[in-house]
């Protein structure tokens with residue numbers, strides 16, 4: 001079976017990162033506290049002392065119980081929120097505010113209902129110094145890449161849930177991000193659409209070589225799509241385990257999850273998260 005590391009995420013990632021180039025992403029001692037009237041000292045800790053790196057082109061998933069701080073981590077990386085302690089760096093540069101080089105995609109597609117799909121994809125490019133024809137060319141390129149070119153002139157309400165998520169990915173890729181942050185992008189879809197979309201996303205992401213961080217509750221999805229999985233504890237969220245998924249077919253989750261060793265990884269994640277012992281959600 002492929003190697004499973006139960007070590008600290010920092011030592012593993014840092015070892016990789018230090019011998020290679022500057023990592024695409026580095027979190028160093030990141031803690032985020034939020035004000036709370038009910039907490040004894042007026043604040044509660046959402047995530048504590050996070051230390052990990054993501055290599056250029058790597059696909060990393062984060063799994064953990066609800067409320068352990070997964071979305072908080074993505075907000076900190078995107079610069080939409082600031083750590084109470086510690087630092088976040090993208091390609092060696094400290095994150096101090098919202099970055100135009102971060103592609104962020106959520107469960108909800110947030111497409112603008114009054115714009116056609118191609119004009120939705122153009123939306124993020126409107127603050128860039130591009131001519132109208134350059135914007136259109138880039139949008140069409142992304143629609144092709146996400147294989148929804150025939151939907152260009154439709155409005156969001158005319159698309160299925162899976163098509164809308166593809167359109168949202170096209171819009172996110174159009175800004176040519178350095179890193180892609182995906183917060184449960186498939187969780188609102190039915191099981192079959194989800195499989196098809198996971199495959200479509202995995203193929204597009206692998207072909208583009210984009211560094212990607214995915215948050216998911218779906219442990220099979222994490223194994224099927226990732227190079228590495230970070231497992232978080234209950235709140236305050238810490239990284240309690242790091243798992244290298246050295247299986248083939250990262251660009252094809254359907255093929256990967258059919259592999260026998262994939263099941264061992266999934267079973268291991270169930271254990272790590274103590275899912276069979278939990279009675280509340």
Ligand SMILES: Nc1ncnc2c1ncn2[C@@H]1O[C@H](COP(=O)(O)OP(=O)(O)OP(=O)(O)O)[C@@H](O)[C@H]1O
Pocket residue numbers: 034035046065066067068069070071072073235
């Ligand atoms: N801006 C905020 N102000 C106060 N508390 C917050 C804020 N954002 C998040 N929290 C709290 O921090 C904790 C972690 O929230 P977060 O949304 O990151 O969890 P999560 O792991 O993404 O959960 P889920 O799996 O349910 O999406 C929760 O207790 C949440 O209520």
Ligand SMILES: [Mg+2]
Pocket residue numbers: 070071072
């Ligand atoms: Mg969340």
